[in-house]
Amino acid sequence: MQQNNGLDKSQIISFAVLCLVLFGFMFYFQNKQSKEDAVKAQQQKTEQAKNTVKQTQASNINPNVTPNAIQTANLSNKELKVEFASLGGQVSKVELAEYKAYDHKTDNADLPLYLITKNNSNYGFQFKDKTGKVINTKDLVFAPTVNGNAVTMTANYNGAVIQFIYTLLPKYTLDFKVRTQGLAKITADNKADFIWDYNVRNLEKGRAQEQSHSEFSYAFNNYKDYDYDGRTTMEEDKETLNWIGVKQQFFASVIESKTGFTQSKGNQETVEEGEYLKKLNYEGFVQMTGSELNQDFTWYFMPLDLPLLKSYDKNFDEILPLGWSFIGWMNRGFFIPIYNFIASWGLTAGWAIFLLTILVKLILSPIMYKQHKLSAMMRVIRPEIDEVNAKFKDADPMKKQQATMEVYRKAGVNQMAGCLPALVQIPIFYALFRFFPNFIDLRGKGFWFAKDLTAYDDLIKLPFKVPFLGDHLSIFAIACTIVILIYTVMTSGNMQQPQQEGMPNMKVLMYIFPITFLFFLNTSASGLSWYYFVSNAINILIILVIKYLILDEKKIHAQIQANKEKPKAEGKFQKRMREMMEKAQEQQNVQQQQRKKK
Incomplete structure (x- = not known):
């Protein structure tokens, strides 16, 4: 009989020694890293004591509006801290209070986790007036009014009143109602074009991994069907989307329309380095009734936690990429x-x-x-x-x-x-x-x-x-x-x-x-x-x-x-x-x- 090619007793001992060496190697680097972390933490405290907090000014998106004229309003609960800007009447900052973002300078997750900040998200409703001029709400200046957990943003355009009413709710939810009065006098459109530009911020340590997980996510067919797109141009001209979102590795920004988005299309561009991972642009239409825009929407700025996603009953759990069919079932x-x-x-x-x-x-x-x-x-x-x-x-x-x-x-x-x-x-x-x-x-x-x-x-x-x-x-x-x-x-x-x-x-x-x-x-x-x-x-x-x-x-x-x-x-x-x-x-x-x- 031919001699066995497996390991003999001396090889077994070698394997055991190698395992011990590997574990010893791991423990050595663990202790070394702990000491380095302590030094970094001390240096960070010293720097924080020296530096003062700098106030960030809003950038001048509209050349006719000066930064000093842009007002902000704030709402917060235990889950979200949301800021609204008067320019465009839109959400200008979103912080998830219970999570932290990775800091490449300190090699620690110790930064506030902002899904939206520094104008990385920009959205508005676009329509034409009766002269053919294109009007976009993101260029209008709104006046904010805070009442409890709600903010009402009001703008006037040629006699028409446009209101964005935001209400902060539990479970990472921001109710968003659009109400207009007198808009029919200046436009004959029966639908408005919703345009959303979003730059995905780098929040995690593994840039390439997080970048590959950043993509469009959306549901249609009365929330029953789900699809995503992470690499190509998105086109859904035949489906009515119930919601459209930008998914990251562990978080998502989603807007839901109660009547749906039609003729949806989008594109995306990978950013090789810097603060952002991807640039995504979305465009879809929402219905107007009698040339008035009175629609109900909901924003969700949420962590991709499976029990939480299931609790919404809106097919959000499909956003979490755990694999298709049997693979997803195993997870x-x-x-x-x-x-x-x-x-x-x-x-x-x-x-x-x-x-x-x-x-x-x-x-x-x-x-x-x-x-x-x-x-x-x-x-x-x-x-x-x-x-x-x-x-x-x-x-x-x-x-x-x-x-x-x-x-x-x-x-x-x-x-x-x-x-x-x-x-x-x-x-x-x-x-x-x-x-x-x-x-x-x-x-x-x-x-x-x-x-x-x-x-x-x-x-x-x-x-x-x-x-x-x-x-x-x-x-x-x-x-x-x-x-x-x-x-x-x-x-x-x-x-x-x-x-x-x-x-x-x-x-x-x-x-x-x-x-x-x-x-x-x-x-x-x-x-x-x-x-x-x-x-x-x-x-x-x-x-x-x-x-x-x-x-x-x-x-x-x-x-x-x-x-x-x-x-x-x-x-x-x-x-x-x-x-x-x-x-x-x-x-x-x-x-x-x-x-x-x-």
Whole structure:
């Protein structure tokens, strides 16, 4: 029997030592980072004591209106702080009071979280007067009046009165009513053009990741259907949109129309660097009755928290990109509830992910057992496979393949069974790829040296940028790559190498894969890297336990010999493969005979 290509006892000890080194490496950098954070915090306090707060002036959007003439009004509750500007009568500032934004200067989430500020959002209703002149409410000057939790913005235009009535409500909601009187005297339009320009502000650490999650979101068909667009021009000229929103990684700004937006279109432009991630422009029409604009709208400036989104009953939960179909179901029905249940025990986010990983491994353990039993059977029959390869070395490849399959069939080995674990883990991987960077409960939750498990850890900073890698190295990503390499070494020992010239060496490809994984994980959520580090470390332990404590290769060899003595029923898949090979062999023989005749 050929010698086992798995790890021996000395290699097991090496693996254990390596794990200890990795954990020691992590703890070292954790302590180093804690000291650096303390120094940064002290420096920040000193700077705050020296600097005075500067008042920000509104920019002069309308050249006919001076900054001093722009008035503001404010409303606030425990969730939102909203400012309204007299120019355009629009929302000029929105702060989510219970959340903080990431500060690239301090490497901490310690800034006020503004979805709207510094004129990054600009909207208004546009129509034509009877002379054909285009009028947009964003250019008009409104007078604000505050009454409790409501602000009424009033503007006059050629005798017509336009009022925007805003009422701040719970659950991140701002009621928005538009009322006009006398507008019919100056316009004959039966619909108004709603134009909204929005620049997405950078609020998170991972710029590229947040940028990829910034996009248009909208619902139609009486809130039943949902769609999004993150890369192309948006055109919905046939649908009536119930709401249109700009989604970011963890937050969204949404406006709902009670009668809907028609003939909607939009475009977007990616911003490579600076304060903003994307520029989005939207245009849609709302109905006017008798040339008067009396419509009800609602603004939502909300975190993408799944229970909150569901509570609105407006299909907002679709904004959260947890994956389509079965992928989304796994996140909504399994990963989120299980994580919340484990976290309710009072554990930190990192250890909750650790236990979640163990639970997933326990669920998949029967499949893994079958996989490693198949691997053991392949090791046992390897000498016979090598004999077939040697016997048919110079023969037709089809005959060699048929002989190889006959060995597998007699031994009772189903090669396709080894593909099952890989197929099962593909949807799990994609579900977690969606889960970690979009689950708001993990936002800002640190673990060891990773300050935010929804972003990458960049404790090791590089003095230059590496293509596809960035200007840092993630320790979690490096640790994950190392354990994947170890796992690859342990599972590739029995892989049959291609006998034909020009065929790729599968072992080499398997070793390249973990390296490419490093490039992917280095800028991904550190929670994902931590999950896969633990997952693959457990895989290695499971292999060692199965190999040395559970599976007995002598018994497996005896079982295979017994299988050979029994008349073996041919499975459907094996029958189809045999028939296909026989047919291919016949065609090849016919072609050879025709060549000889010529």
